[in-house]
Amino acid sequence: MTPLSELQPGESGIIRALRGGHGFVSRLAALGFTPGAPVTMVRNPGHGPLIVSVRGTRVALGRGEAAQVLLLQREALYDDAAPN
Amino acid sequence: MTTQPRTELSQEQTCTAPVIVALAGQPNVGKSTIFNMLTGLNQHVGNWPGKTVERKSGLCSQGDSAFTLIDLPGTYSLTANSEEERIARDFIVRERPDVVIAVVDAAILERSLYLLTELLLLPAPVILALNMLDVAEQEGIHVEPAVLEAALGIPVVSMSAARGIGFTELLETVQKLLAGEIPYHPRQPTIRKEHELVLNQLLTLIEPQVPQPYPADWVALKLLEGDDEITALMQAQLSPELWTQVHALLHQHEDAILDIAGARYEWIERMVRAAVVRPRLGQMGLTARLDTVLTHPLWGTLVLLGVLGSVFGITYALGSPLQGALSALIGVLAEGIRQALAGAPPWLGALLADGVMGGAGMVITFLPILLIFFTALALLEDTGYMARIAYLADQVMHTIGLHGKSFVPLLLGFGCNVPAVLGSRIIETRRARLLTLLLAPLVPCTARMAVIAVLAPAFFGKAAVWVSWGLVALNVLAVFALGLLLHRVILRGEQVAFIMELPLYHLPNARTVALYVWNNLIAFLRKAGTVILGVSVGVWALSYFPHGEVTGSYLATAGQWLEPLGRLLGIPWQMMAALLTSFVAKENTIATLGILYGDFQTILPQVMSPAAALGYLVTQMLFIPCVATVAVMKQEAGMRWMALGLGLLLALSLGGGIVTYHLAALAWGL
Numbered sequence: 001m002t003p004l005s006e007l008q009p010g011e012s013g014i015i016r017a018l019r020g021g022h023g024f025v026s027r028l029a030a031l032g033f034t035p036g037a038p039v040t041m042v043r044n045p046g047h048g049p050l051i052v053s054v055r056g057t058r059v060a061l062g063r064g065e066a067a068q069v070l071l072l073q074r075e076a077l078y079d080d081a082a083p084n
Numbered sequence: 085m086t087t088q089p090r091t092e093l094s095q096e097q098t099c100t101a102p103v104i105v106a107l108a109g110q111p112n113v114g115k116s117t118i119f120n121m122l123t124g125l126n127q128h129v130g131n132w133p134g135k136t137v138e139r140k141s142g143l144c145s146q147g148d149s150a151f152t153l154i155d156l157p158g159t160y161s162l163t164a165n166s167e168e169e170r171i172a173r174d175f176i177v178r179e180r181p182d183v184v185i186a187v188v189d190a191a192i193l194e195r196s197l198y199l200l201t202e203l204l205l206l207p208a209p210v211i212l213a214l215n216m217l218d219v220a221e222q223e224g225i226h227v228e229p230a231v232l233e234a235a236l237g238i239p240v241v242s243m244s245a246a247r248g249i250g251f252t253e254l255l256e257t258v259q260k261l262l263a264g265e266i267p268y269h270p271r272q273p274t275i276r277k278e279h280e281l282v283l284n285q286l287l288t289l290i291e292p293q294v295p296q297p298y299p300a301d302w303v304a305l306k307l308l309e310g311d312d313e314i315t316a317l318m319q320a321q322l323s324p325e326l327w328t329q330v331h332a333l334l335h336q337h338e339d340a341i342l343d344i345a346g347a348r349y350e351w352i353e354r355m356v357r358a359a360v361v362r363p364r365l366g367q368m369g370l371t372a373r374l375d376t377v378l379t380h381p382l383w384g385t386l387v388l389l390g391v392l393g394s395v396f397g398i399t400y401a402l403g404s405p406l407q408g409a410l411s412a413l414i415g416v417l418a419e420g421i422r423q424a425l426a427g428a429p430p431w432l433g434a435l436l437a438d439g440v441m442g443g444a445g446m447v448i449t450f451l452p453i454l455l456i457f458f459t460a461l462a463l464l465e466d467t468g469y470m471a472r473i474a475y476l477a478d479q480v481m482h483t484i485g486l487h488g489k490s491f492v493p494l495l496l497g498f499g500c501n502v503p504a505v506l507g508s509r510i511i512e513t514r515r516a517r518l519l520t521l522l523l524a525p526l527v528p529c530t531a532r533m534a535v536i537a538v539l540a541p542a543f544f545g546k547a548a549v550w551v552s553w554g555l556v557a558l559n560v561l562a563v564f565a566l567g568l569l570l571h572r573v574i575l576r577g578e579q580v581a582f583i584m585e586l587p588l589y590h591l592p593n594a595r596t597v598a599l600y601v602w603n604n605l606i607a608f609l610r611k612a613g614t615v616i617l618g619v620s621v622g623v624w625a626l627s628y629f630p631h632g633e634v635t636g637s638y639l640a641t642a643g644q645w646l647e648p649l650g651r652l653l654g655i656p657w658q659m660m661a662a663l664l665t666s667f668v669a670k671e672n673t674i675a676t677l678g679i680l681y682g683d684f685q686t687i688l689p690q691v692m693s694p695a696a697a698l699g700y701l702v703t704q705m706l707f708i709p710c711v712a713t714v715a716v717m718k719q720e721a722g723m724r725w726m727a728l729g730l731g732l733l734l735a736l737s738l739g740g741g742i743v744t745y746h747l748a749a750l751a752w753g754l
Contacts, residue, residue, distance in 0.1 A: 029345035029346075030160040030165075030198060032349065035346055036346060043375075047479070048479035048482075049478045049479070056191070056192045058585070059584065060475045060582070064581075065583060
């Protein structure tokens, strides 16, 4: 499984699992990060926070937070993404 | 519709009607705009009892009926993840509003319907306000309200609140629903089969013990979701044996929250499937196009600097001259009062001219700058750009345990610390909010810079520019140093994850911006007329009595008491007294020195060494903020945190001054 933080801009994956404390998981789940949901990387500068697109919403995540989101597969989809 | 007794909300008699309508919605869906358009100036802004979360209520009327409108805090869900979520759900469960209006953003329909799946479980009828249809079209998304209404079984009202569209329909729908004229058969969100069994088991165990007014099935679901507050509630309610059974059951399904949330989203997908037409894959909406520039590490930062530069440009071009003019006007008024009262007892003229006008009056001269800053804050927030600033500034702020959202309030501190402290309200978590508002007073405001602008040239002549820049740099360093200290030592342990929605861009709503500015300015004026006025008069009295002049006054005596401390700083007691009066307003330093020394610009360099002067300027820059800032700090953070903040600043400023004095004395051989 790939951590979300390793997706390159434009790449997509399906959320498989969330790691971390209960509060963290609950917050992410409410925003739409649930197993089965497709997520696309919008901006990933290699350091600092990144931007992903999930369920039609753009969400900024800390790098550490994004590493807790595990993806099932990666595929190049230029859906809602802005290539850098 | 409901006739049960309700605990009346006592404070604001002016803004109430018997029918209560609650506005619920996620952040950034246009809820504030709807609230402001419906209530206008008939609104009351306060805090939720015992909380630091803003509570807005107002009166709106439609035909011959009136409703009390309560603006619930914007939340993504109703699990007890934050104070806002607890407030929102407690209100619906305990106060039983007659109707809940769930505001959703048509452009991100699925995500914003998540809150609806939670609202439908609570005992209040829900109307869906399908807002931002215009923004959705602009992003290429088309939503069919009638189809959505048929699917959900609840009334759906189409709105573009920022353009004033849909308000009459919304209020008519509330009236019709209350009168029972429209059918209300909500389709209940489902959970997955495998959890239905567990949920039923839970329900059987706890049902007889669930306290009023909580719905038992809702409590069971919240237990399964792992909600802290409900878990604690039921643990206290159930016998230890029963709790052990419940706990064992919950333990087996620890990660149920993900499945429950997942099932809610699956339910939403079924509900919206027929109602939404999305843009073709690869077609970029307005937000995506803007964000390719605005969140770019380089271009985005340049735009950000430009935006912030213009805010400060406007402040210096418009705000500062206006402030100067008002300040001169206050001076003229004070002089007029003094002359008019020449025949009266001398203390009366001095009280009004120096105490009232010189203190609270001087604070009011900052209104133009506050107006500019509050407007800028409201515009940045209402367009959606604020979240981009937070994203760009996040890495820098991270070093002191803050998120990018704290960047803007702190930056505003360069103009005035008051909006910096109040602006910390845009930060979601209490910890980050506290950190931000404790750091805000270290940002050198224009008043502090004005003092430096007068004193630095007196001591350092041509080198004053470098000294001033050095002092500003020192303050910025101090922000980071104190930030690290607070982050690592005092407010340790609950660093909250950086998860922030980047809302779609949209045009700001004039009324929302205007009301935000208005409410903040009114609150500030109220403070200026009460707390700040009181403290100003108090400090004035200390500087006037017992002999009717500063020399020999209580304040001078205090300055002389502090002489040992002054000796550590290498400065005479007059300077200590000047430092003390800066508490009322920073400019008072100059006024006090004028009274104590006369031509202080000539005298000071003769009585103080450059090392002592540098130490004093450092102390002055890091010193506790003015009374206006302290007043809003207390209001936002409470007495304890305010006291802690002031204690730290006092230690930092005096320590910094003493160290600077001695180091400089050593280095310059003085």
